[in-house]
Amino acid sequence: RCKALDPSRKTVSVGHYSSGYSKGGFMQIPDVIGYNLYPGWYGGQPPQIASAIKKFHSMDPNKPFILSEWGAGCDQRLHSETPRRQDFTEEWQCYYIEEYLNAFETLDFLAGVNYWNYADFGSANRGNSIPHVNQKGLVNFRREKKDSFYLVKSRWSDEPVVHIAGQSWTTRCGDAKKPFRVYSNCDSVELSCNGVSLGTQNKTRKHEFS
DSSP states (O other): OHHHHOTTSOOEEEEOSOTHHHHTTGGGSSSEEEEEOOTTTSSSOGGGHHHHHHHHHHHSTTSOEEEEEEOOOOOTTOOOSSOOTTSOOHHHHHHHHHHHHHHHTTOTTEEEEEESOSBOEEEEEEESSSEEEEOOOSBOTTOOBOHHHHHHHHHHOSSOOEEESOTTOOOOOSOSOOOOOEEESSSEEEEEETTEEEEEEEOOOOOOOO
């Protein structure tokens, strides 16, 4: 019916964590197939995303495959040096996104990805750290940029990016020595305090909590 109405456009069908879409023959109909997959948020851990994508792609290997939804919630008031799944810290959201971006680079067949969502948005039935708001955005409800915004920009933009993460974490305790995370697409960055260099760090894609 879609092709009869407009043969110039591609058709897309999206599934969610179930092999039933493929076994039922639904995924043979559209031109492009997508799956909404969230390991590391609604269950599991972020590094499992590569195997999840491979699993569903293998059911219909001749169809262009997109990851149609993926994301993790974040509240800029919440932080942790040992973040956990669904704790809504900026640190977990960034760890989650880093693991997914790393995985995408290893999957040559992946036709595209769609982060959910660019901005926090109203969601009546949600009761998370901010009631009635889906907080998976790269920017918050007021369109203020989260650390994750700069993370994605540093990986997907040619415009120079240097961003020190954790700037909304203004009150801290414990050991005075804290790790700094910097999102940048430069080959190396130098950190200085009051005009004194604290050293230069080369680019790495390893995320550590210490």
